[in-house]
Amino acid sequence: MLLLIARRLMQLIPTVIIVSMMIFGLQQLLPGDPATIMAGEERDPEVIEQIRKQYRLDQPIPVQYVYWIKGVVTGDLGESMRLKEPVSTLVAQKLPVTLQLATMAMIIAIFIGVPAGIVSAVKKGTVWDYVVNVISLWGISTPNFWLGILLIFLFSVHLGWLPASGYVSPFEDPWQSLKTTIMPAFVLGNSIAGVLMRHTRAAMLQALSSDYVRTARAKGLNENRVILAHAMRNALTPVITLGALEFGTLLSGAVLTEQIFTIPGFGKLIVDAVFNRDYAVVQGVVLVTSATYILLNLLADLGYILVNPRLRP
Amino acid sequence: MKKSFRYGLAALLAAPLFAGSAMAQSSIRIGLAEDPDVLDPTLARTYVGRIVFASICDKLFDIDEKLNVVPQLALSHETSADGKTVTIKLRPGVKFHDGEPLDAAAVKFSLDRHRTMNGSFRRSELSQVDSVDVVDPTTIRINLKSPFSPLIAQLTDRAGMMVSPKAAQEAGDRFGQKPVCAGPYKFVERVQQDRIVVEKFADYWDKANVHIDRITYVPITDSTVRLANLKSGQLDLIERALATDIKDIRATRGLKLATASELGYQGITINTGKGDAAKGPLGSDARVRQAFEAAIDREALVQVVFNGEFKPGNQWVNPENSFYQKSVPVPKRDIAKAKKLLADAGVKTPVTVDFMVPNNPETRQVAEVVQAMTAEAGFDVKIRVTEFATSLKEAEAGNFQAYMLAWSGRTDPDGNIQTFAYTGAPNNYSAYSNKDVDAALDEGRTKNAMPERMAAYKRAAEQLAKDVPIVYLYHRLVIIAHRDRIEGYRQMPDGLVRVVGLKIKG
Numbered sequence: 132m133l134l135l136i137a138r139r140l141m142q143l144i145p146t147v148i149i150v151s152m153m154i155f156g157l158q159q160l161l162p163g164d165p166a167t168i169m170a171g172e173e174r175d176p177e178v179i180e181q182i183r184k185q186y187r188l189d190q191p192i193p194v195q196y197v198y199w200i201k202g203v204v205t206g207d208l209g210e211s212m213r214l215k216e217p218v219s220t221l222v223a224q225k226l227p228v229t230l231q232l233a234t235m236a237m238i239i240a241i242f243i244g245v246p247a248g249i250v251s252a253v254k255k256g257t258v259w260d261y262v263v264n265v266i267s268l269w270g271i272s273t274p275n276f277w278l279g280i281l282l283i284f285l286f287s288v289h290l291g292w293l294p295a296s297g298y299v300s301p302f303e304d305p306w307q308s309l310k311t312t313i314m315p316a317f318v319l320g321n322s323i324a325g326v327l328m329r330h331t332r333a334a335m336l337q338a339l340s341s342d343y344v345r346t347a348r349a350k351g352l353n354e355n356r357v358i359l360a361h362a363m364r365n366a367l368t369p370v371i372t373l374g375a376l377e378f379g380t381l382l383s384g385a386v387l388t389e390q391i392f393t394i395p396g397f398g399k400l401i402v403d404a405v406f407n408r409d410y411a412v413v414q415g416v417v418l419v420t421s422a423t424y425i426l427l428n429l430l431a432d433l434g435y436i437l438v439n440p441r442l443r444p
Numbered sequence: 445m446k447k448s449f450r451y452g453l454a455a456l457l458a459a460p461l462f463a464g465s466a467m468a469q470s471s472i473r474i475g476l477a478e479d480p481d482v483l484d485p486t487l488a489r490t491y492v493g494r495i496v497f498a499s500i501c502d503k504l505f506d507i508d509e510k511l512n513v514v515p516q517l518a519l520s521h522e523t524s525a526d527g528k529t530v531t532i533k534l535r536p537g538v539k540f541h542d543g544e545p546l547d548a549a550a551v552k553f554s555l556d557r558h559r560t561m562n563g564s565f566r567r568s569e570l571s572q573v574d575s576v577d578v579v580d581p582t583t584i585r586i587n588l589k590s591p592f593s594p595l596i597a598q599l600t601d602r603a604g605m606m607v608s609p610k611a612a613q614e615a616g617d618r619f620g621q622k623p624v625c626a627g628p629y630k631f632v633e634r635v636q637q638d639r640i641v642v643e644k645f646a647d648y649w650d651k652a653n654v655h656i657d658r659i660t661y662v663p664i665t666d667s668t669v670r671l672a673n674l675k676s677g678q679l680d681l682i683e684r685a686l687a688t689d690i691k692d693i694r695a696t697r698g699l700k701l702a703t704a705s706e707l708g709y710q711g712i713t714i715n716t717g718k719g720d721a722a723k724g725p726l727g728s729d730a731r732v733r734q735a736f737e738a739a740i741d742r743e744a745l746v747q748v749v750f751n752g753e754f755k756p757g758n759q760w761v762n763p764e765n766s767f768y769q770k771s772v773p774v775p776k777r778d779i780a781k782a783k784k785l786l787a788d789a790g791v792k793t794p795v796t797v798d799f800m801v802p803n804n805p806e807t808r809q810v811a812e813v814v815q816a817m818t819a820e821a822g823f824d825v826k827i828r829v830t831e832f833a834t835s836l837k838e839a840e841a842g843n844f845q846a847y848m849l850a851w852s853g854r855t856d857p858d859g860n861i862q863t864f865a866y867t868g869a870p871n872n873y874s875a876y877s878n879k880d881v882d883a884a885l886d887e888g889r890t891k892n893a894m895p896e897r898m899a900a901y902k903r904a905a906e907q908l909a910k911d912v913p914i915v916y917l918y919h920r921l922v923i924i925a926h927r928d929r930i931e932g933y934r935q936m937p938d939g940l941v942r943v944v945g946l947k948i949k950g
Contacts, residue, residue, distance in 0.1 A: 161833075161834075162833070162834040162837045162838070163833035163834050163836060163837045164837065167836060167837070167840070168833045168836060169489070170489060170565065171489045171490060172489065172851070172852060172871075173489045173565040173568070174863070174870040174871055175565065175567055175568040175870065176870060177567070178563060178564060178565060178567055178568070181562050181563050182563050185562065185563060213481050213482065214481065214482055214620075214636060215482045215484070215487065215617060215618060215620050215621065216621060216636070221636060224635060224636060225636075280668060280669065280672075283669060283672050284672060287672060287673075287676040287678070288672050288675050288676045291676060291677075294676075294678050295669065295672050295673040295676050295678050296662075296664055296669055296673055296678070297638075297639075297662060297678065298638060390665055390666060391666055391669055392669075393637075393638075393662065393663070393664045393665075393669070395635060395636065395637040395638035399479075399637045400636070400637060403479060403637065406831075406832070406833060407833075408833055
């Protein structure tokens with residue numbers, strides 16, 4: 132088991148290096164010179180040249196990459212051109228926010244999606260199945276920004292129960308933090324819940340029609356036990372994979388939702404950075420999220436082993 | 445389980461306490477349309493950043509509602525007869541937020557920092573300054589390379605913002621992380637893309653007029669959400685509300701509206717001299733450009749896209765500006781004239797035009813209206829929607845025939861035209877070049893007397909109306925909305941939110 136974890140962690144290193152090279156190379160393909168964009172209306176050619184020198188933009192891309200990766204190894208992710216702040220500070224500011232939002236969204240998604248999937252599989256063909264299907268389709272097909280604005284108008288403008296936007300850290304004020312994040316978390320969780328429900332339903336249907344379930348029933352086991360202990364456990368494998376993937380996507384930033392609720396997470400950071408061609412920030416955030424993504428996949432693999440002993444080495 | 449419940453309960457009980465302590469202090473929240481860039485007056489370049497600077501960094505001079513220059517950290521200024529030295533008297537006894545004195549030496553330090561610091565965006569604004577002398581502790585003398593009448597206007601913006609020499613020397617180019625200036629509010633904290641908090645500066649020179657203890661700036665990009673926050677009371681004031689929301693704001697109880705015509709403009713830059721794109725009929729024949737302009741109905745355009753709230757315009761300053769040339773009025777739409785001009789030019793219709801438009805919903809709509817209007821005269825405008833950063837690159841390379849471009853505007857007219865129309869100037873995307881216009885623009889910035897400047901700009905306006913390197917379309921409205929508990933708000937034409945004099949009712 133430990134060996135497996137160690138091996139997977141070793142695999143992480145080349146993957147991150149390849150990802151970092153790709154992101155470095157790809158963003159150089161973006162048209163537009165960072166120094167010119169940074170100058171905006173204040174286009175003084177001499178100053179633009181100074182900035183290009185200062186950030187080594189005048190040097191060949193491989194040289195720039197070597198400088199950057201050297202910094203990364205020593206824990207220095209570079210400096211934001213636009214904000215003159217270390218990228219590591221920005222990442223440290225945003226990561227907890229994104230983590231909190233993603234975790235809340237995931238909890239909401241699991242609490243809605245998994246039970247709904249089980250119910251619709253068990254009650255296949257009944258009214259329950261249709262109702263759950265309609266709700267999940269609604270969840271998948273509702274655009275996040277639209278649902279977000281709708282929620283703001285209902286809960287903030289009309290009812291005045293929740294703040295329309297902004298973010299408060301749970302360490303500062305847990306109650307206020309919950310109030311500011313519940314709407315965006317619901318919006319994000321809502322769309323994932325639909326996907327989770329569909330997958331849980333499919334996996335459950337397959338499990339319920341398998342031989343061991345028939346055997347379990349033949350043994351005279353209580354139906355609840357058949358469903359929860361026998362069928363669900365086996366049906367969870369694809370759901371865990373999907374959950375980890377969705378969680379990873381959430382970590383790379385829920386761009387639109389963060390924009391609407393003004394949640395200062397990775398999504399807003401990276402979008403602003405791309406539009407401003409603030410390369411160091413884009414690289415830093417992508418590096419951190421891709422590493423986290425790979426770690427999550429590892430956790431998902433470990434999760435399979437936990438629910439399915441047959442996979443144990 | 446029990447323990448966590450107790451913590452939860454404690455948090456619940458504590459929440460109103462926090463709210464209570466916050467209420468003892470008067471505070472307001474201002475919604476910004478974007479997250480500002482670095483808060484260092486020397487290195488900053490965004491419009492939204494200037495809104496925050498308005499509370500933390502005072503300038504040597506300021507403007508009033510009529511665009512007149514009024515004193516702020518300076519008391520007066522005097523230009524020598526040859527126009528080459530400007531002597532500025534400073535307000536005595538002013539202190540920076542760190543308690544350092546704002547004297548002539550500090551002013552010299554700030555101006556020199558603006559002029560020489562690596563990456564300074566103030567360099568070009570102060571490029572005519574040769575040196576700064578300290579005459580006595582409250583007087584400085586600015587020596588110019590050549591007479592430069594926009595200088596004082598430059599000092600009403602970031603070039604006139606003074607920073608504490610001690611703090612600036614200690615922080616270097618990280619000064620923007622904790623700016624120390626001499627404004628009514630001092631910087632407290634900033635969380636990127638979340639908030640900027642400032643609090644009342646006890647030793648401010650005009651502290652009798654500062655009534656609110658704390659201001660939090662919150663960037664909210666989506667204008668619908670920004671307005672929703674204002675309506676729900678989460679925000680007290682928002683900047684850059686949409687023209688299409690004006691009716692709604694007027695109709696909402698508890699909200700007030702403040703507007704002013706902007707200093708800048710929205711226009712279409714035409715490539716007249718860069719690369720192959722300029723060789724088409726539009727770039728090479730002024731008559732075709734005149735026809736293009738004649739086909740546009742500016743009044744209808746602002747009616748359709750902006751509910752008639754914006755002002756049609758045809759020059760680099762708006763028609764209310766004292767530098768507007770009345771001899772070149774906003775032309776009416778004239779399709780017959782446009783068709784005749786095209787016939788005179790002998791071009792084959794339809795004349796195709798590659799029209800590059802930065803990607804945002806409003807400019808896209810404007811482009812579509814222009815496309816429809818000019819089609820009637822014989823143009824086939826092909827709209828190419830392009831991401832903004834990419835569009836700048838394309839414009840620089842000359843890969844466009846027409847380019848929709850907005851300018852946020854400067855206090856002095858020189859800042860709205862010189863960089864666009866002077867031969868080889870940095871923003872001259874049109875690659876326009878005309879000796880008479882160059883001479884007129886030179887005169888406009890070196891002469892000090894208003895009649896002489898007016899005469900020079902008149903010559904430039906008349907020539908530019910013939911050559912049409914830029915088709916000016918309209919001037920946006922600065923639209924600020926605030927809750928009615930805020931009193932004393934006055935809108936200046938630069939669109940910035942001045943916080944001195946603001947009060948909370950009751």
